[in-house]
Amino acid sequence: MRLLHTTDLVLKEFFDNAIPRYAILSHRWEEEEVNLQDFVAIRNMTKPDAGYRKILRCCKYAASCGCDWAWIDTCCIDKTSSAELSEAINSMYRWYRRATVCFVYLSDRDQLKASRWFSRGWTLQELLAPTGPVLLLDRDWRGISTKRRMSDLLADITQVPASLLKGTTDLAEFSVAQKMSWAARRRTSRIEDAAYCLLGIFGVNMPLLYGEGWKAFARLQEEILRVSEDRSIILWHEETELADRYGLCTGLLAPSPACFERCGLQGIEDDFTGTRPYRLTNQGLERLNTLAKSTWIPAAN
Incomplete structure (x- = not known):
């Protein structure tokens, strides 16, 4: 698992029991997303584009939550390697599940129900998997609420039972x-x-x-x-x-x-x-x- 240090912006690989505490980002891919190769090339740029700014803001928010490391799917997976991409996709649910905190970034949020984050296939597992806190953030990275506190509204939007979102029932049920x-x-x-x-x-x-x-x-x-x-x-x-x-x-x-x-x-x-x-x-x-x-x-x- 490749993680990004939230203050040094250094990428490092960890394996199994050596994986440290980390924050994880759930978001909708947009234009100007930064992949692994782009990130290494532009890490020191003075006027970052939107995709790079998203990475910086996520790291800053993760650091404020006490996490030295973060996982962001845009820059933490080498998508030029089919083997690594396959491993990541098959492991992703587990990675979201074991994260210390998950940030749900709603970049298009005017009205919560209208956010396209709720219509994407990948974000379903990102809603269900985390066992730690799930924080919903608006386009300016301001906290909206948590998954647990908004479970009834989120259930209405997603059709996922509120009991599962609250953690009072298990997915296996x-x-x-x-x-x-x-x-x-x-x-x-x-x-x-x-x-x-x-x-x-x-x-x-x-x-x-x-x-x-x-x-x-x-x-x-x-x-x-x-x-x-x-x-x-x-x-x-x-x-x-x-x-x-x-x-x-x-x-x-x-x-x-x-x-x-x-x-x-x-x-x-x-x-x-x-x-x-x-x-x-x-x-x-x-x-x-x-x-x-x-x-x-x-x-x-």
């Missing part, structure tokens, strides 16, 4: 379909990231294959099926519009997170979330006879 529903209206710049941004939420790992399109989401569901006995993953609903938009139907597997939009607030029956074993085969889900009457099960191709 919610079904696969419910978790998928929280991502239903979120978007990513690259199609594959709609799947990759959910890896940590479902506790799975898989290689990154940019260029595979929506097949990445099918692979994600297959990985979930391998580690979970929660059959609610088949409770998606296919609209004709979605089928036309995504052009991919894999039988029991949903073509995109949007197909789970209806699964958020409705209860999932025990038959779908119990511990009865099952597995995915080339014929479908083994031992599906008890679920045959469900109108939520999509027809196979």
